[in-house]
Amino acid sequence: EEFYLPILNNTQFWEVISDEHGIDNAGNYKGDSDLQMERINVYFNEAHSHKYVPRAVLVDLEPGTMDSLRSSVIGPLFRPDSFIHGNSGAGNNWAKGHYTEGAELIESVMDVVRHESEGCDCLQGFQLVHSLGGGTGSGMGTLLINKIREEYPDRIMNTFSVMPSPKVSDTVMSATVIGNNTAIQEIFRRIAEQFSAMYRRKAFLHWYTGEGMDEMEFTEAECNTNDLIAEYQQYQEATADIEDYDEEEEEVVQLTYPLIQ
Numbered sequence: 001e002e003f004y005l006p007i008l009n010n011t012q013f014w015e016v017i018s019d020e021h022g023i024d025n026a027g028n029y030k031g032d033s034d035l036q037m038e039r040i041n042v043y044f045n046e047a048h049s050h051k052y053v054p055r056a057v058l059v060d061l062e063p064g065t066m067d068s069l070r071s072s073v074i075g076p077l078f079r080p081d082s083f084i085h086g087n088s089g090a091g092n093n094w095a096k097g098h099y100t101e102g103a104e105l106i107e108s109v110m111d112v113v114r115h116e117s118e119g120c121d122c123l124q125g126f127q128l129v130h131s132l133g134g135g136t137g138s139g140m141g142t143l144l145i146n147k148i149r150e151e152y153p154d155r156i157m158n159t160f161s162v163m164p165s166p167k168v169s170d171t172v173m174s175a176t177v178i179g180n181n182t183a184i185q186e187i188f189r190r191i192a193e194q195f196s197a198m199y200r201r202k203a204f205l206h207w208y209t210g211e212g213m214d215e216m217e218f219t220e221a222e223c224n225t226n227d228l229i230a231e232y233q234q235y236q237e238a239t240a241d242i243e244d245y246d247e248e249e250e251e252v253v254q255l256t257y258p259l260i261q
Contacts, residue, residue: 013129014054014074017043025074027051045119055120056082057112059144061101061136062089084109090135095211097139106140110147117152125156133164163187185232192225 018024021040022031028051029037044052054077060066066085069075086105090097117123126148130137145157163176176187198204199218209215 011069011072011074014056014077017054018074018077021052023052023077025077027053027077053077053079054082055116057084057109057116058082059084059105059109059136059140061086061097061105061140063087081112084112090139092133093135093207093211094139095135095208095213097135097137097141098143099139099212102136102140102143106143106147109144110151113148114151123152123155125158126152127158127160129160129162131162131164133162137162182232182236185229185236188225188229188232192222192229195225196222 020036021044022029022033022036023040023044024030027047031037040052043055045055047053056078058066058069058078063085066083069078070083084105086101088101090101096102113126128141128145130141132138132141141159145159148155149157199222205215205218208218
């Protein structure tokens with residue numbers, strides 16, 4: 001069977017998964033179809049009490065979100081050691097999530113990741129749901145991805161990233177729905193333009209260098225983003241080339257068909 005380890009603090013995810021498998025908020029199976037139980041081990045472990053417990057790691061650098069999740073309707077569904085949090089938060093600062101606050105908590109997170117992974121008969125991969133607008137999901141999120149790739153280089157890594165929206169809301173946690181296709185380059189291009197304008201003015205640079213970042217990392221990030229935009233542009237142009245090739249191939253077939261007769 002396939003086993004995935006979701007790493008997130010998203011209650012909607014577990015509400016949907018639990019409902020699909022007929023699991024109530026206490027971990028009891030209340031479904032009415034054998035299909036609901038067929039793949040239940042992908043996301044749940046069966047406890048000795050015949051209750052189903054999510055295979056999950058829930059992380060944040062401040063306790064508020066974890067407290068809210070514990071006290072929510074689905075809070076009793078999770079094991080207490082699935083909740084990992086810091087005390088000070090990241091303050092919407094990527095460097096704090098990656099270099100300081102997040103770095104202090106990362107080993108505690110990895111300990112739970114290892115424990116959950118060892119309990120899987122056949123671990124297929126990891127799923128990470130995180131926000132890119134704040135400091136925890138972006139900074140600590142990338143740190144966690146790097147750590148998991150180091151220890152599990154041959155496992156699948158799926159990330160579901162919540163992008164901040166400048167038009168819909170004034171909060172950094174608003175979501176825009178995007179997919180991994182050539183249209184995503186528009187988002188990267190917008191980010192690159194805003195980043196370059198701020199970096200030229202050294203705006204807020206001290207927030208990050210004060211947490212341990214080197215100024216050269218900003219230049220490297222700018223180059224990497226531009227390379228990514230160019231790569232997606234190549235994919236978009238390659239699609240057009242394939243269509244032209246198909247038309248040419250069809251013409252060749254039509255021309256040679258009489259010769260075959």
